[in-house]
Amino acid sequence: xxxxxxxxxxxxxxxxxxxxxxxxxxxxxxxYFFTWQNIQNLMIQVSIYGIMGFGMTFAILAREFDLSIxxxxxxxxxxxxxxxxxxxxxxxxxxxxxxxxxxxxASGVLVGVFKLNSFIVTLCxxxxxxxxxxxxxxxxxxxxxxxxxxxLGNGTTASxxxxxxxxxxxxxxxxxxxxRTKFGRNVYAVGGDEQVAALTGISVRFYKVAVMxxxxxxxxxxxxxxxxxxxxxxxxxxxxxxxxxxxxxVVGGTSLAGGEGSAIRTVIGLFIFGIIDNALSLLNVPSFDxxxxxxxxLVLVIGWDYYGRRRRLSHA
Amino acid sequence: xxxxxxxxISKSFPGVQALTNVDLTIRKGEVHGLVGANxxxxxxxxxxxxxxxxxxxxxxxxxxQRIRLHxxxxxxxxxxxxxxxxLSLVPTLSVGENIFLGRLHGKSYSLRxxxxxxxxxxLLKRVGSHVDPRTLVRDLSVAQMQLVEVAKALxxxxxxxxxxxxxxxxxxxxxxxxxxxxxxxxQQGITIIxxxxxxxxxxxxxxxxxxMRDGRVVDSKDVKDVDRDFIIRGIVGRDLKDExxxxxxxxxxxxxxxxxxxxxxxKVHDVSFHVRRGEILGLAGLVGSGRTEIARCIFGxxxxxxxxxxxxxxxxxxxxxxxxxTSGVALVPEDRKSQGLITKFPxxxxxxxxxxxxxxxNGFLRPRVEREAADSLVKTLSIKTPSVEQIxxxxxxxxxxxxxxxxxxxxxxxxxVLDEPTRGVDVGAKREIYDVIxxxxxxxxxVILISSDWDELIALSDRLVVLHEGRVKGELNGSxxxxxxxxxxxxxxERGE
Ligand SMILES: Nc1ncnc2c1ncn2[C@@H]1O[C@H](COP(=O)(O)OP(=O)(O)OP(=O)(O)O)[C@@H](O)[C@H]1O
Ligand SMILES: [Mg+2]
Numbered sequence: 071x072x073x074x075x076x077x078x079x080x081x082x083x084x085x086x087x088x089x090x091x092x093x094x095x096x097x098x099x100x101x102y103f104f105t106w107q108n109i110q111n112l113m114i115q116v117s118i119y120g121i122m123g124f125g126m127t128f129a130i131l132a133r134e135f136d137l138s139i140x141x142x143x144x145x146x147x148x149x150x151x152x153x154x155x156x157x158x159x160x161x162x163x164x165x166x167x168x169x170x171x172x173x174x175x176a177s178g179v180l181v182g183v184f185k186l187n188s189f190i191v192t193l194c195x196x197x198x199x200x201x202x203x204x205x206x207x208x209x210x211x212x213x214x215x216x217x218x219x220x221x222l223g224n225g226t227t228a229s230x231x232x233x234x235x236x237x238x239x240x241x242x243x244x245x246x247x248x249x250r251t252k253f254g255r256n257v258y259a260v261g262g263d264e265q266v267a268a269l270t271g272i273s274v275r276f277y278k279v280a281v282m283x284x285x286x287x288x289x290x291x292x293x294x295x296x297x298x299x300x301x302x303x304x305x306x307x308x309x310x311x312x313x314x315x316x317x318x319x320v321v322g323g324t325s326l327a328g329g330e331g332s333a334i335r336t337v338i339g340l341f342i343f344g345i346i347d348n349a350l351s352l353l354n355v356p357s358f359d360x361x362x363x364x365x366x367x368l369v370l371v372i373g374w375d376y377y378g379r380r381r382r383l384s385h386a
Numbered sequence: 387x388x389x390x391x392x393x394x395i396s397k398s399f400p401g402v403q404a405l406t407n408v409d410l411t412i413r414k415g416e417v418h419g420l421v422g423a424n425x426x427x428x429x430x431x432x433x434x435x436x437x438x439x440x441x442x443x444x445x446x447x448x449x450x451q452r453i454r455l456h457x458x459x460x461x462x463x464x465x466x467x468x469x470x471x472x473l474s475l476v477p478t479l480s481v482g483e484n485i486f487l488g489r490l491h492g493k494s495y496s497l498r499x500x501x502x503x504x505x506x507x508x509l510l511k512r513v514g515s516h517v518d519p520r521t522l523v524r525d526l527s528v529a530q531m532q533l534v535e536v537a538k539a540l541x542x543x544x545x546x547x548x549x550x551x552x553x554x555x556x557x558x559x560x561x562x563x564x565x566x567x568x569x570x571x572x573q574q575g576i577t578i579i580x581x582x583x584x585x586x587x588x589x590x591x592x593x594x595x596x597x598m599r600d601g602r603v604v605d606s607k608d609v610k611d612v613d614r615d616f617i618i619r620g621i622v623g624r625d626l627k628d629e630x631x632x633x634x635x636x637x638x639x640x641x642x643x644x645x646x647x648x649x650x651x652x653k654v655h656d657v658s659f660h661v662r663r664g665e666i667l668g669l670a671g672l673v674g675s676g677r678t679e680i681a682r683c684i685f686g687x688x689x690x691x692x693x694x695x696x697x698x699x700x701x702x703x704x705x706x707x708x709x710x711x712t713s714g715v716a717l718v719p720e721d722r723k724s725q726g727l728i729t730k731f732p733x734x735x736x737x738x739x740x741x742x743x744x745x746x747x748n749g750f751l752r753p754r755v756e757r758e759a760a761d762s763l764v765k766t767l768s769i770k771t772p773s774v775e776q777i778x779x780x781x782x783x784x785x786x787x788x789x790x791x792x793x794x795x796x797x798x799x800x801x802x803v804l805d806e807p808t809r810g811v812d813v814g815a816k817r818e819i820y821d822v823i824x825x826x827x828x829x830x831x832x833v834i835l836i837s838s839d840w841d842e843l844i845a846l847s848d849r850l851v852v853l854h855e856g857r858v859k860g861e862l863n864g865s866x867x868x869x870x871x872x873x874x875x876x877x878x879x880e881r882g883e
Contacts, residue, residue: 249751250751251749251751252742252746252750255735255751262730263728263729266725266728267728267739269685269707269719269726270707271712273708329731330730
């Protein structure tokens with residue numbers, strides 16, 4: 071690749087440039103930012119959202135949407151907390167994961183088979199599982215005291231937090247599935263153009279159900295880690311998860327129009343948000359100002375990216 | 387008098403020099419044919435002339451003045467309109483709304499529907515169309531849409547109208563109608579640039595022509611001074627001995643697919659035919675004869691109301707295209723943009739997507755195998771693209787079409803349904819596609835061919851089923867068929883058979 075083409079690629083992939091700028095700026099101007107301790111914190115902070123981000127990447131690539139992940143996160147957590155004392159943790163985890171899959175399939179069938187809009191379906195699902203989470207927990211957080219879960223959420227392996235390992239492993243798996251498997255390729259095709267995919271013999275229905283299932287499953291997995299991390303499960307957890315995760319995926323450059331994006335972009339988007347959050351906290355910016363600044367950054371990033379895309383398309 | 391002079395126009399895209407120092411001169415009131423191989427740069431040149439894209443260098447003089455076109459609006463103001471290669475109407479809006487799209491407000495910013503529809507009706511009358519401007523575009527036939535595009539072009543008070551392959555899907559009466567419209571436009575003093583791959587048309591309606599090849603102008607001539615071979619040589623860059631492969635005597639095998647009393651309410655009535663192994667069966671008819679509908683039913687893309695489709699002696703349960711494909715039936719759909727290609731994907735992904743099994747093992751893709759497969763398809767069909775990683779949208783129209791054909795080939799089907807496979811493909815590449823079709827038949831595969839180019843249909847088909855308004859009107863042997871015989875059969879009942 072010539073340097074011209076490298077520049078061109080960089081110009082097209084603005085997200086990574088933005089990430090680099092934010093990272094370097096934070097390292098220079100934000101005290102404590104560039105310390106091993108803080109970098110670890112940062113990674114842990116983005117991990118829970120990151121796990122869900124990979125699930126969401128599948129959904130958005132297939133041109134669907136999942137607003138219910140926060141609610142599923144909350145519900146799965148309290149469900150696990152209630153179940154574990156009765157069945158033992160191992161069985162409880164298995165059950166919760168299976169239920170997570172069923173939850174995703176339910177939305178998936180409504181979206182893929184009955185052709186309902188995933189925005190509406192998952193909005194309804196969000197209310198439903200939020201309600202269910204409150205009902206199951208009786209409205210208050212439930213303490214969970216389990217060594218294994220605590221190790222998952224707070225332990226380290228080879229001095230790297232387990233959460234970070236998980237994020238890394240899920241990243242590799244997601245990227246591999248998307249790039250190198252028939253399944254991944256067909257997810258892109260379905261998102262790229264549903265009609266063409268169907269005429270090519272790809273079962274649009276199957277893939278729509280599949281991506282919604284993966285998204286819900288990812289939220290369930292995240293809930294297990296979160297419960298371990300906090301040693302408790304709260305029914306009001308994750309109220310802003312869906313928006314945060316979707317924003318990250320999109321800021322990373324995965325297109326809401328479907329068929330364009332990758333797991334690596336999701337990681338980039340996550341860290342853009344994660345670093346802004348982390349840096350502003352280190353600078354002791356009050357949380358409402360943080361939200362304000364995050365909003366402005368979001369508009370800038372998406373706006374810049376969109377402008378670039380338009381330019382690329384307009385001379386097509 | 388020259389109405390337009392383009393001088394020294396050059397344009398490059400990443401990896402492609404689309405135009406090199408092109409000069410084009412158009413005289414006032416003429417119909418100027420623009421021909422050239424796929425990817426020669428015709429559409430690019432016309433996009434520059436209509437302000438859609440900007441040239442890297444060169445000048446445009448229009449009506450004696452140098453003009454600079456930074457946007458389509460500039461071109462419209464100057465009096466240049468274009469009908470793009472791909473139809474650009476909004477299907478869910480009415481004809482009138484489409485004609486005045488983007489200009490749907492008066493001074494008070496409130497819509498004046500009465501005016502819109504009244505003016506639309508007048509414009510439609512000028513192009514000889516009788517559709518009601520309130521009809522939704524999606525309810526029109528392609529031929530009607532094409533006339534709406536012309537009416538839209540007229541609505542800008544254009545002095546010069548560019549038509550980029552307007553005839554690609556038209557035949558028979560529809561084509562004649564378009565030509566009449568063009569003639570009446572020139573009588574109204576309008577100049578026309580007409581792009582087509584069908585050379586007969588150039589002789590029928592053009593006064594002069596310009597031949598392009600590889601981004602350069604090869605020649606500009608009066609049509610009366612040239613013959614078909616001259617044009618072909620200019621386009622292809624060498625002699626093309628025969629446009630069609632020779633008809634060889636051959637033995638066809640047993641029946642593989644049959645359509646029995648197929649009925650689609652309001653469109654297809656009691657249609658029966660069959661195709662054998664190794665046979666090329668042509669479906670002939672005018673637009674609206676039900677050919678595409680039948681093709682889609684065979685492929686499982688649409689439901690039918692009655693009748694049966696049998697495949698290998700058993701009822702075919704093709705309730706969706708996936709089942710058809712896994713059983714060995716493939717389709718090149720009618721519209722490449724909306725049905726054949728994922729235009730934002732690279733050529734490679736488009737080519738292999740119908741048969742991922744061939745480039746994967748246990749569900750895992752094999753990148754090297756895929757690349758080689760894609761490269762070899764690009765070669766077989768001489769698809770002009772800098773690499774298989776190019777986005778399909780960036781290919782020229784004809785090359786996009788070749789990708790769709792390649793995608794279908796790659797699926798290794800036994801019965802291949804081709805709906806307008808050479809739409810927008812140049813003479814040289816057409817011949818390559820014909821050879822591929824023959825080769826498929828030679829391997830014992832069956833081809834069902836739909837084409838509005840009747841010469842092509844006749845030259846390739848072993849047998850022709852003539853359809854009219856959804857009914858089978860007769861069958862012809864390939865060697866005895868002529869366009870007149872087809873038309874005669876098609877219209878038999880109208881004279882009260
Ligand atoms: N936006 C683009 N990006 C990259 N390459 C492009 C783009 N538009 C056109 N090209 C390339 O420029 C060349 C000329 O294309 P053009 O569409 O003008 O051909 P054409 O003569 O109209 O062909 P056809 O008969 O197939 O319509 C082709 O090689 C095409 O791939
Ligand atoms: Mg073209």
